[in-house]
Amino acid sequence: xxxxxxxxxxxxxxxxxxxxxxxxxxxxxxxxxxxxxxxxxxxxxxxxxxxxxxxxxxxxxxxxxxxxxxxxxxxxxxxxxxxxxxxxxxxxxxxxxxxxxxxxxxxxxxxxxxxxxxxxxxxxxxxxxxxxxxxxxxxxxxxxxxxxxxxxxxxxxxxxxxxxxxxxxxxxxxxxxxxxxxxxxxxxxxxxxxxxxxxxxxxxxxxxxxxxxxxxxxxxxxxxxxxxxxxxxxxxxxxxxxxxxxxxxxxxxxxxxxxxxxxxxxxxxxxxxxxxx
Amino acid sequence: xxxxxxxxxxxxxxxxxxxxxxxxxxxxxxxxxxxxxxxxxxxxxxxxxxxxxxxxxxxxxxxxxxxxxxxxxxxxxxxxxxxxxxxxxxxxxxxxxxxxxxxxxxxxxxxxxxxxxxxxxxxxxxxxxxxxxxxxxxxxxxxxxxxxxxxxxxxxxxxxxxxxxxxxxxxxxxxxxxxxxxxxxxxxxxxxxxxxxxxxxxxxxxxxxxxxxxxxxxxxxxxxxxxxxxxxxxxxxxxxxxxxxxxxxxxxxxxxxxxxxxxxxxxxxxxxxxxxxxxxxxxxxxxxxxxxxxxxxxxxxxxxxxx
Numbered sequence: 001x002x003x004x005x006x007x008x009x010x011x012x013x014x015x016x017x018x019x020x021x022x023x024x025x026x027x028x029x030x031x032x033x034x035x036x037x038x039x040x041x042x043x044x045x046x047x048x049x050x051x052x053x054x055x056x057x058x059x060x061x062x063x064x065x066x067x068x069x070x071x072x073x074x075x076x077x078x079x080x081x082x083x084x085x086x087x088x089x090x091x092x093x094x095x096x097x098x099x100x101x102x103x104x105x106x107x108x109x110x111x112x113x114x115x116x117x118x119x120x121x122x123x124x125x126x127x128x129x130x131x132x133x134x135x136x137x138x139x140x141x142x143x144x145x146x147x148x149x150x151x152x153x154x155x156x157x158x159x160x161x162x163x164x165x166x167x168x169x170x171x172x173x174x175x176x177x178x179x180x181x182x183x184x185x186x187x188x189x190x191x192x193x194x195x196x197x198x199x200x201x202x203x204x205x206x207x208x209x210x211x212x213x214x215x216x217x218x219x220x221x222x223x224x225x226x227x228x229x230x231x232x233x234x235x236x237x238x239x240x241x242x243x244x245x246x247x248x249x250x251x252x253x254x255x256x257x258x259x260x261x262x263x264x265x266x267x268x269x270x271x272x273x274x275x276x277x
Numbered sequence: 278x279x280x281x282x283x284x285x286x287x288x289x290x291x292x293x294x295x296x297x298x299x300x301x302x303x304x305x306x307x308x309x310x311x312x313x314x315x316x317x318x319x320x321x322x323x324x325x326x327x328x329x330x331x332x333x334x335x336x337x338x339x340x341x342x343x344x345x346x347x348x349x350x351x352x353x354x355x356x357x358x359x360x361x362x363x364x365x366x367x368x369x370x371x372x373x374x375x376x377x378x379x380x381x382x383x384x385x386x387x388x389x390x391x392x393x394x395x396x397x398x399x400x401x402x403x404x405x406x407x408x409x410x411x412x413x414x415x416x417x418x419x420x421x422x423x424x425x426x427x428x429x430x431x432x433x434x435x436x437x438x439x440x441x442x443x444x445x446x447x448x449x450x451x452x453x454x455x456x457x458x459x460x461x462x463x464x465x466x467x468x469x470x471x472x473x474x475x476x477x478x479x480x481x482x483x484x485x486x487x488x489x490x491x492x493x494x495x496x497x498x499x500x501x502x503x504x505x506x507x508x509x510x511x512x513x514x515x516x517x518x519x520x521x522x523x524x525x526x527x528x529x530x531x532x533x534x535x536x537x538x539x540x541x542x543x544x545x546x547x548x549x550x551x552x553x554x555x556x557x558x559x560x561x562x563x564x565x566x567x568x569x570x571x572x573x574x575x576x577x578x579x580x581x582x583x584x
Binding site for chain 1: 299300303306414418420422429526529530540541545552559563564
């Protein structure tokens, strides 16, 4: 509680927390907040500039930009959370097994992560979506495939340290089996840096989803996605700048908020982590 | 030093091998029958068979893999479905544009980061330091696919200083794409230079230099900066690799005819040999650059060799 109070005095953390809470609320309350149906088209009013009725204007098919941004928050967060959960689950499991047991499993997992880390992340995601097909689930799968590696590395490193601790030896001495030792004694003590990584990973996943959608490889129309909205916006630069400006601002605010939050959490949960970064 | 290079080189072999294997397996990840998917749902059976044959998909997996490896070693990456030419021809034509863009971005990043980083290290916690910190934050959070369009609106549409897209106007064409990619890099570098130089400035040898009569400027630029640059050079080299992948998005924004745009175009036309080859070339360039940056690190910091 003391740490949290101190954190609240930190401007970056507070604004990060505020932005993130707003993002989540907007995504949850999209049906209530959205002034119009995000998919209803009015082609007679294509590219109309922001007005009192349509605060952020209309897009190339005459849809309300504000409503699409609000619903787009859902897509972003859905991808973000799914990627983080999936990547963290795979990464924590493999990292813990790898670090705890060592030996051949460890070597195999670590050499595989070497290869994945040597492959530029976004390129691998593009490659995977290109062959699997541009669908929301495939985007999540592709981003989780590149994402789990960092969790595995982090958890493995932490487990190597923790498994030598006396309380682990004690648990083993009274007859606890390996899965029990890992889940009950080792993992709770390596979770702080994982939480930090997950927060920053959420920002990364949202950014990556937007990038893939911008390249036409993400969520397919008519589902509103910030990245895809920017692609349309790019086509009408000079004619209807609001199409590019507002979705981009949404992406930046979301990513910045999560990054601030993650940065604040580093200080609160794991001061040592900053040195490792 | 030779031993160090050799060791790093040997480490690179299994990774390169892994990447080639990964790129090879891509085509087999296509759900369902890859040949049918590539030829299109409505393709005639003979066309599907032709695709299957062209890609060697009618062979056992193991044979396909060995063939693929031996072709890659010989530099034969297949033929494009679209142009029926060797895919390497297209890649060779597009490669210089991507490299030019990467260098342009690096130049802009250095131009911004050096003065800003040095000044904020010297005047820590001053307004200029805070400004640099704010800039770094914006630079890291601003996605290129937003910053690029904003630059186009400001400098190509509102003021006709630079072209909106393409690569036909020489250096003028290069400015906006380079700014788009360079800003994020400048943000990272500014922080690196600031942290690294600030730490060196607290070292005793700097105090000694000043005590022995060196001017403050000399102590900073002749002594501290030299050491401060070691980690910066490594980051710079490493980031060059990420510029190559960042180019995929930036090239799309500015219709820049580079490797990244070729990749995205071939994905949309389902030209899989071209997709595979472009991915392989970008990934291999990336690990080569990282390898080079490791070597560079060994050269600039003699202590590394002892490890």
